[in-house]
Amino acid sequence: MREPLPADMFDELCPSSYNPIRFGDKWAALILACLEHGPRRFSELRVPLARVTPKVLTQSLRSLERDGMVKRTVYAEATPHVEYELTPLGRSLLGPLAVACAWTREHWDELLDARDAYDHAASEDRRAG
Structure with a gap:
């Protein structure tokens, strides 16, 4: 029996969810991380990926x-x-x-500051316009 994936594997404030470097779509990197230690069923992936x-x-x-990153196996048992x-x-x-996640952790505060500044400026532009 394999170890279950922890529900809090990807805390909402986890750097991986704010990583500006994309591997496929928004969730691809998190899926890859879930599969790092072996095969998983869809229901197992849903635990840490509840969002x-x-x-x-x-x-x-x-x-x-489709991109050849993941293999899907159907067991007709x-x-x-x-x-x-x-x-x-x-x-x-x-x-x-792992390198992209390390970079995100290193620049975490800068990323959040930049996003806050952008959102604030965009909000001001909407009010002015």
Whole structure:
């Protein structure tokens, strides 16, 4: 039995969700991180990715599968199920992903300050316009 994914794996304030460097779509990097230690069922991925709707998670998984990053395996057993796992190509992204997350952690305050300044300026522009 494999260790379950922690529900708080991606805290709302986790640097990974604010990472300006995108690997595919908005959720792709988080999905890759969930699959780092082996295959997972959709329901297992939903635990740490609770902010992602099932529809969007499915779209992201399909996109990663199309790009050759994730392999989808259907098990037609007494209780059919599907598992997702990283391909060698997907696994090769874990290093660059770790570098991007480290960069985000290092520049966390600057990122938040820049976003706050932008949002404030945009708000002022809407009021003025």
